[in-house]
Amino acid sequence: MNVRGSLTAGLAKQLGAPTGLRGRLVGAMLNRANRNTVAQAVAELSLPSDAFVADVGFGGGIGLQLLLDEVAGSGQVHGVELSETMLASAARRHRGDIEIGRLHLHEASMTRLPLPDHCLDGVLSINTIYFVADLGSAFAEFARVVKGTGRVALGLGDPTAMHAAPYTAHGFRIRPVSDVIDQLGAAGLTVERDVRVGSGADAVHLLVATPLARTSGSGQIPGVLPAPH
Numbered sequence: 001m002n003v004r005g006s007l008t009a010g011l012a013k014q015l016g017a018p019t020g021l022r023g024r025l026v027g028a029m030l031n032r033a034n035r036n037t038v039a040q041a042v043a044e045l046s047l048p049s050d051a052f053v054a055d056v057g058f059g060g061g062i063g064l065q066l067l068l069d070e071v072a073g074s075g076q077v078h079g080v081e082l083s084e085t086m087l088a089s090a091a092r093r094h095r096g097d098i099e100i101g102r103l104h105l106h107e108a109s110m111t112r113l114p115l116p117d118h119c120l121d122g123v124l125s126i127n128t129i130y131f132v133a134d135l136g137s138a139f140a141e142f143a144r145v146v147k148g149t150g151r152v153a154l155g156l157g158d159p160t161a162m163h164a165a166p167y168t169a170h171g172f173r174i175r176p177v178s179d180v181i182d183q184l185g186a187a188g189l190t191v192e193r194d195v196r197v198g199s200g201a202d203a204v205h206l207l208v209a210t211p212l213a214r215t216s217g218s219g220q221i222p223g224v225l226p227a228p229h
């Protein structure tokens with residue numbers, strides 16, 4: 001591999017698992033590059049200020065900050081990451097919020113979330129699914145932890161634009177948007193909107209999904225009996 005190829009491969013590796021000093025630099029770069037997408041995703045969740053929410057694969061942590069701002073009442077934010085470097089950076093930056101119980105950081109995979117069933121009003125996961133082989137398990141976990149009245153906002157690059165980016169040749173799993181929507185559906189999450197963030201064909205897809213029970217009209221979490229009238 002030539003120098004350019006190994007630099008690109010190194011960047012791809014860092015994007016999927018930010019590590020060490022380079023990982024921190026990549027985290028800062030991600031925060032700048034993805035701020036608009038993450039801010040739009042937070043807005044799409046329509047959260048009350050006492051909401052319980054999670055950013056799964058938070059990377060540089062811009063989503064944690066925006067969610068903490070959004071649920072500034074009695075809400076709580078959960079951050080889930082595999083990268084120890086990203087977890088340590090977030091722990092340093094948000095020490096005060098962690099101490100008062102507004103932010104909880106978890107070292108875990110999105111395929112096995114360390115959260116109880118139906119505890120969240122919103123789940124955010126942006127630019128993460130390229131690194132996950134078993135998408136069915138990840139989406140089943142999103143469906144398990146979100147409340148019947150909650151929302152999931154999943155952000156992914158447009159497949160054509162992603163294929164054109166040199167770093168994605170190094171292990172990124174790029175799936176057609178229709179496949180991602182089908183897999184969300186199979187997990188029990190219906191995509192209500194595909195919001196495009198950015199301009200032109202490169203615009204990011206923000207898939208906003210709700211639990212099937214709500215969209216089918218029952219408004220009920222499966223297995224939970226409706227309250228008597």
Ligand SMILES: C[S@@+](CC[C@H](N)C(=O)[O-])C[C@H]1O[C@@H](n2cnc3c(N)ncnc32)[C@H](O)[C@@H]1O
Nearest residue numbers: 016030034057058059082083109110126127131
């Ligand atoms: C490209 S970064 C995106 C970060 C952030 N969401 C953003 O949009 O700026 C992908 C992040 O997902 C994390 N990640 C990869 N696989 C994961 C998994 N199975 N569970 C949780 N996080 C994961 C990586 O550690 C990395 O920080």
